[in-house]
Amino acid sequence: KKLTTENWSALFYVCNDLLAPPSEMPGIFQEANIPEIKQVQKAELARALLSWRLSEVQEDGPFVWPHFTSRSFPPPRASSTPAYHQLGPSSYRVLNDVEQRDTLHRLGQRMNYNSAVFIGSIQRILTQPVEGGQDGFSRLAQYLEGTNEDSLHYVCVDINRLPIEVTKWALVDALCDW
Structure with missing residues (x-):
């Protein structure tokens, strides 16, 4: 529920960055165009992020971005990572x-x-x-x-x-x- 209170653009950005698109709309995330709000609802984005967190991240302790271990993808690496x-x-x-x-x-x-x-x-x-x-x-x-x-x-x-x-x-x- 807490995720659905976040801004649509922020949810979309994180879903896109994590390669965790809503299962109903995977094609939109592969195109260069950003979908409109009517094409993907906040609830779908929130469900996709929750599913990603529960199935793709294998940490037993607290989740701290970007320090996590993914089951399918390498963790994000950036020189600016604290x-x-x-x-x-x-x-x-x-x-x-x-x-x-x-x-x-x-x-x-x-x-x-x-x-x-x-x-x-x-x-x-x-x-x-x-x-x-x-x-x-x-x-x-x-x-x-x-x-x-x-x-x-x-x-x-x-x-x-x-x-x-x-x-x-x-x-x-x-x-x-x-």
Whole structure:
């Protein structure tokens, strides 16, 4: 259902890129012309992508684009593909120096005073030892959840541990894992 809420053009692009056309319309995807919306419905594109994910990708863990193993085709290879690491349940990407600098600059431009204060507090608390085992990690996570997302994002980029999915909870998990 979630796929059907996406833009038709985005769904078509991904289907075409993955060579996963809807079974009812395979000829359209081989032609040079892009089909019109009336020729291929969003639901058909979503079903094709779901079928592709369930039958063509053989990962048992979380699916992370473009780091997956296909049963029929080689995985996409591009020089711009970010490095990908997985430690436990958290997956993260390592930014090169230019990406890291640009991201920190972009985040810095949209921050306010509170964000800057939170960055210092987060960095300070992350350098202290976690005491009390699991309770200590729970307190750390609870503290981090009380900060704003821009600050968490900034610190994750600063330590070069940006989660694949950039949500507040993923940022908190990445910092707790670090």
